[in-house]
Amino acid sequence: MSWEPVIGLEIHVQLKTQTKMFCSCELSFGDPPNTHTCPVCLGLPGSLPVANEAAIRFGLKIGLGLGCELAPRSIFHRKNYFYPDLPKGYQISQYDEPLCRGGRLGDVRIHRVHLEDDAAKLVHVGASGRIHGADSSVVDFNRGGTPLVEIVTEPDIRSAERAREWLILLRETMRQLEVSDVNMEEGSLRCDANVSVRRAGESELGTKTELKNMNSFRFVERGIKAEVARQVALLEAGQPVVQETLHFDPQSGSLTSLRSKEEAHDYRYFPEPDLVPVAVTPEMVEAVRAELPELPAERAARYETELALSADSARALAFRPELGRYFEAVLERADGAPAQTVANWVAGELATRLGDADPAQSKVAPDALARLVAMVGEKAVTAGAARQVLDRLVADGGDPAAIVEAEGLGAVGGGDELAGAVRAAIEANPDAAEKVRGGKAQAIGPIIGHVMRETRGAADAGEVTRLVREQLGV
Amino acid sequence: MIDRAEVLHVARLARLELSEGEVDRMASELSAVLDHIETISELELDGVAPTSHVVEVGSALRADEPRPSLPREEALASAPAVAADGFEVPSPGA
Numbered sequence: 001m002s003w004e005p006v007i008g009l010e011i012h013v014q015l016k017t018q019t020k021m022f023c024s025c026e027l028s029f030g031d032p033p034n035t036h037t038c039p040v041c042l043g044l045p046g047s048l049p050v051a052n053e054a055a056i057r058f059g060l061k062i063g064l065g066l067g068c069e070l071a072p073r074s075i076f077h078r079k080n081y082f083y084p085d086l087p088k089g090y091q092i093s094q095y096d097e098p099l100c101r102g103g104r105l106g107d108v109r110i111h112r113v114h115l116e117d118d119a120a121k122l123v124h125v126g127a128s129g130r131i132h133g134a135d136s137s138v139v140d141f142n143r144g145g146t147p148l149v150e151i152v153t154e155p156d157i158r159s160a161e162r163a164r165e166w167l168i169l170l171r172e173t174m175r176q177l178e179v180s181d182v183n184m185e186e187g188s189l190r191c192d193a194n195v196s197v198r199r200a201g202e203s204e205l206g207t208k209t210e211l212k213n214m215n216s217f218r219f220v221e222r223g224i225k226a227e228v229a230r231q232v233a234l235l236e237a238g239q240p241v242v243q244e245t246l247h248f249d250p251q252s253g254s255l256t257s258l259r260s261k262e263e264a265h266d267y268r269y270f271p272e273p274d275l276v277p278v279a280v281t282p283e284m285v286e287a288v289r290a291e292l293p294e295l296p297a298e299r300a301a302r303y304e305t306e307l308a309l310s311a312d313s314a315r316a317l318a319f320r321p322e323l324g325r326y327f328e329a330v331l332e333r334a335d336g337a338p339a340q341t342v343a344n345w346v347a348g349e350l351a352t353r354l355g356d357a358d359p360a361q362s363k364v365a366p367d368a369l370a371r372l373v374a375m376v377g378e379k380a381v382t383a384g385a386a387r388q389v390l391d392r393l394v395a396d397g398g399d400p401a402a403i404v405e406a407e408g409l410g411a412v413g414g415g416d417e418l419a420g421a422v423r424a425a426i427e428a429n430p431d432a433a434e435k436v437r438g439g440k441a442q443a444i445g446p447i448i449g450h451v452m453r454e455t456r457g458a459a460d461a462g463e464v465t466r467l468v469r470e471q472l473g474v
Numbered sequence: 475m476i477d478r479a480e481v482l483h484v485a486r487l488a489r490l491e492l493s494e495g496e497v498d499r500m501a502s503e504l505s506a507v508l509d510h511i512e513t514i515s516e517l518e519l520d521g522v523a524p525t526s527h528v529v530e531v532g533s534a535l536r537a538d539e540p541r542p543s544l545p546r547e548e549a550l551a552s553a554p555a556v557a558a559d560g561f562e563v564p565s566p567g568a
Contacts, residue, residue, distance in 0.1 A: 017538050018538045018539065018540055019538050019539065019540050019541075024536065024539065024540055024541035025540070025541075025543045026540035026543070032546075032559060033546075033558070033559045033560045034546050034549050034550060034559055034560055034561075035543065035546055036543045037543055037544055037549045038543050038544055039544075042544075042549060042552075044552075050534060050535070050536040051533070051534075051535050051536065052535070052536055052538050053535035053536060053537055053538055054538035055538070056533070056535060075526050075527070080487070081487075082489055083566060084561075084563040084566055097526075122566075123558070123560065124565060125557070125558070135565055136557070136562055136563065136564060136565050137562070137563050137564070137565045137566065138557050138558050138560035138561065138562050138563075139560050139561040139562075139563060140559075140560050141549070141561070266483075266487055268487065271526035271527065273527070276527060276529065276531050276532075276533065276534050277526070277527060277533070278533050278535075279532040279533045280533075281532075
C-alpha cells in the first residue's frame with residue numbers, strides 16, 4: 001500500500017522597503033549590531049507604530065501577482081509570546097482579516113497573504129554555540145521590525161521535489177515583482193512546511209507536523225523527504241503521528257521537536273489597538289496593478305499554450321525574463337522556424353555558453369541567431385557545425401553565413417563529396433564494415449564517426465547513415 | 475467560569491508568578507469580568523461586525539523614508555547586560 005505526502009508551505013518574504021514596517025529605521029543587512037533601532041522597534045513604553053506605505057503597496061503587489069482577492073479593509077493583530085528576539089512581547093501580524101485571501105501560483109492554491117514585522121536576530125553564545133546548551137544569547141535589533149509578508153498555501157503539494165520546484169517558482173515571482181531580494185541564505189526568503197501523509201486514494205488528511213527554518217531549497221526538499229519517511233515508518237508500525245513543530249538538522253538529517261504544542265499555539269491574538277485598519281482604495285490597487293510585469297507562471301503558460309513549447313523550455317525561458325525577451329526577439333526574426341527549435345537554441349545552446357549573462361548584452365545579435373537557426377532548418381549547415389558557428393558568434397559576434405563561409409563549415413551535401421568520404425571511411429574500418437554486412441547494425445557507429453570527423457561535423461548524420469548502408473548493401 | 479487550571483495556564487503564558495491566594499482571587503475576578511462581557515450576548519447582534527477599533531479612519535500610513543536611528547550606546551542603555559555590541563540575555567533554550 002503506498003502513501004501520499006500532503007504538503008503545504010508557509011513562506012516568509014522580507015520586503016525590500018527602505019524602512020521598517022512600523023518605524024522609520026533604515027533596513028540594513030550586515031551592518032554593525034544595534035545601529036538601526038528606535039523606541040518603536042525596541043518596544044520601549046509609550047512608542048507608537050505607524051504602518052509603512054511601501055510595505056502595504058508591496059503586499060498588494062504580491063497579492064495581485066498571486067491572483068488573490070485584496071481585502072478593502074484589513075487589520076493588524078497582536079500575536080503574544082515571549083522570546084528575547086521580540087521586545088514588545090508580541091508580534092504585530094494579521095489574523096482573521098488579512099490583506100489578501102485566495103489565489104494561485106502554478107498548480108498550488110494560495111490560502112492567504114498577510115503582513116507582519118520580523119523578529120530581531122538572536123545570536124547564541126556559550127559552550128556549544130547552539131540553541132540547546134548555550135549559556136547566554138546576544139540580541140541584535142537591526143532586523144527587528146523588518147516588513148515581512150507571510151504567504152500560506154493550501155496543502156496542494158504532493159512531493160518534496162514539487163515543493164522545491166514550486167518554491168523556486170515563488171522566488172522568481174517575488175524577484176520579478178521587485179518586492180524582495182528573496183535570498184534564502186540571507187534569510188530574506190524563509191520556508192516552513194506542513195507535512196502529513198495518507199494512504200493513496202484517501203481524501204482525509206492525516207495529522208500534520210510543522211517543519212521549521214529550512215534555509216536552502218535543497219534543505220526544504222531533504223527535510224520534507226526525511227519527515228515523510230519518518231511519518232510513514234510510524235504509521236506502518238501502527239503508531240500515531242504527533243502534531244508538533246520540528247527542526248530539521250541538515251548535517252545529520254535528523255528531526256528534533258522544538259517546543260510543546262500546548263504553549264506554542266496559544267498566542268492570544270487580539271486587535272492591535274495602536275494601529276488603525278488598513279483601508280485599500282481602488283486607486284491604490286490600480287496604481288499597483290499598472291506596475292505588474294508579466295510573471296513567470298503566466299509567461300510559461302503563454303509559451304506552452306500559444307507556442308507549444310515543452311514545459312521545461314517554457315520554464316527555462318519564463319524564469320529568466322531576459323532569456324524570454326531574447327527568445328521572443330529571435331523568434332520574431334526567425335521567419336517561421338518552429339518555436340521549439342528557437343527555444344532549444346536560446347535556452348539550451350546559447351544559455352549554456354553565456355551562463356548568467358543577459359543575452360541582449362552579448363555579441364550574438366538576435367538577427368544572427370535567427371539566421372543561424374534558419375540555416376540549420378534549410379540543412380545549409382548541420383547542427384554540429386552550427387554549434388561551432390555559435391561559439392564564434394559568442395566570442396566575436398558577426399554574421400553566421402560569413403563565418404560558415406570563412407571556416408568552411410557548410411554542410412557537405414549528398415553528391416560525390418560525401419559519397420567519397422563514406423567510401424574512405426568504410427575502407428578505413430574493414431572490421432566494422434564486415435560486421436554490418438553480417439547483420440550487426442550497431443557496428444555502423446565507427447564508420448559514421450569517421451565520416452563526421454573527416455567532415456568536421458559538416459555532414460548530416462542521417463544522410464551519412466543512409467549512404468553507408470547503401471554502399472554496404474544492407 | 476474560569477477555574478484555577480486556566481488561571482495557571484494564562485499566568486504561565488504571561489510569565490506571571492502567582493501565590494496560592496492570588497490564583498483563587500484571579501479565578502473569581504476574571505470570571506466576573508467574563509460574566510460582565512457575557513451580557514453583550516443578550517443583544518441581537520446578527521450581522522453586526524465586531525468592533526476592533528473605536529475610530530474607523532482610513533489608512534494612516536507613513537512614507538517609506540528613513541529617519542535617524544538611536545546611537546547604539548543609547549539603545550543599549552536599557553540592556554540588562556551588554557556583550558558583543560548587543561543585548562545579552564539568558565539563553566532561551568537553557
